[in-house]
Amino acid sequence: MKEKGMIRVTKTKKGHFDAKLDIGGKILPAPFLKQTDDSLNGKECEIVREKGQVKELWIDGTMRYGQRKQQEKTYSLPDSLSIKDTFLPKDTRELDIQDIDNFGLKLNKAARYEKGWRREQADYKFVFHKPKKDTKKENIPGFMIRADFRNLPIEMLAQRNRDAVEKSLSYVETISLHFPGKLAIGLGQHSVYETSLTLHPVYGMPYLPGSSLKGVAANYVIAEYFGGEEKTAYEDDGFVLLFGNQKHKGSVSFFDALPTAHPNVEVDMLTPHYGAYYGKGRAPGDYGKPVPVPFLVVKNTPFQVMIGTKENSIIPDGKWKGKKVLDVAREELVRALMETGIGAKTAIGYGAGEIE
Structure with missing residues (x-):
């Protein structure tokens, strides 16, 4: 059942904007509603509560917080677990x-x-x-294999991750990233199978490692602005300030990105046609026998990407002279995720993200 209320946004002494929900005169905290200004102050909203906790927040008919329950999937084959x-x-x-x-x-x-x-x-x-x-x-x-994440408190885990990051750093940017298509992350990692999938070591759900996000952003920047020359990139003050080098640590931290809704994991198929060429050194030809190899992908799943820094300093020189380091990091990371994607098989459209 939805309850009607109003959003209250106030500016703190540190210059941040704090949002709360006014439900019939009762004020509820809303740390999940991040604001950079007071544009939502006085805005009408609707919420859904469960055991006193806000589970959904709707503004102008659009869900701004929460998740629809994952429906039980129907499978054409029995589960692989034996x-x-x-x-x-x-x-x-x-x-x-x-x-x-x-x-x-x-x-x-x-x-x-x-x-x-x-x-x-x-x-x-x-x-x-x-x-x-x-x-x-x-x-x-x-x-x-069947992947069912309905028992995981996805919403709580994402919120706890946000709180931990925001307490550890003074300046934090949160990016809502959605993969409408397929995402193959960790395909070539060590595994007892022929292929793999990056899963959280504790919760067992797909996630995007912070190191992968940093690598995607850095590689994109090197290719886009420095002609693919890593040595040239390391001569740029802004690049070193963003990503670091062998002598200096980068000032921007890239955190693991957790899903904000129940992930959809499906079986996809890779079909190498020239196994004899790659494995035995034989000449490639259309007489080879295709060998299908199953692998797991994440499909139609949103993620919470977070980057942050202790000091949002101005880049003194180089490509981004005069810009704030966190602004540049966010801009280039978003462009990298949207234009090149993340994970394996990006050349054929896998891993392409959209910003919500």
Whole structure:
């Protein structure tokens, strides 16, 4: 049930803008409503509360905070989880475990181990997806790993992350980044499978490491402004101030980006056509046999990207002379994520972000 209220924005002694919600004369804190001015002061709004906590905030018919509940997905294949077919301890394999809440544990610790489903893979291997095959010669029921994050308090984790960052630094920029298409992050990391997916070490959900965000921004800047010459970039005072070098630490911190809604993880397919050329050095040709390789992607998921600095100093010289360091970092990071993307397979459209 929605309750009507009003937004109150006041300026603090430090010059920041603090937003609160006035619901029938009762004032509620709204740390999730970040403001750079008082333009929303006096604005009417609607909220949805659960056990006293604000779960949704609507302004002019648009949800500005909160998330719609993830609907239970329908799958064409059964789940890949099979405890008896893992390398878990014997007493664990004898338990009747139907599902594992933490997707990271489910994917990497309870990895299914069985005979390969292709002729060239007659040996046993770890698999999370097997296509269904029903012919006169063979009948393979198939399976695919299911990712369900509905039990994760995504909203609370994102808010806690924001609070921690804002307490640690004086100047912070928050960017709402949405991936309407597919995102393949950590595809080539070490894994028991042929491919991988970057998952949070504690919560088991997909996330964007801060080091990856910094790398994307730095590479974009080097290619865009310095002709792809890293040595030339390190001669620029602004670049060094932003990203650092071997002698000096960069003044801008790039934090891990957590999802702000339940992630959608799906199975995608990579089909190398010239395996013999890459693996055995044979001449490439159209006579090669395509070998499909399943991999996991994140689809249609928003993320909270945060960067910050202790001192938002003015760049003294170089490409961005006279600009504030955090303003430049935000501008170039946004351009990099929108124009080049992040993760693997960006050349064919994967990892392209949109700013909400």
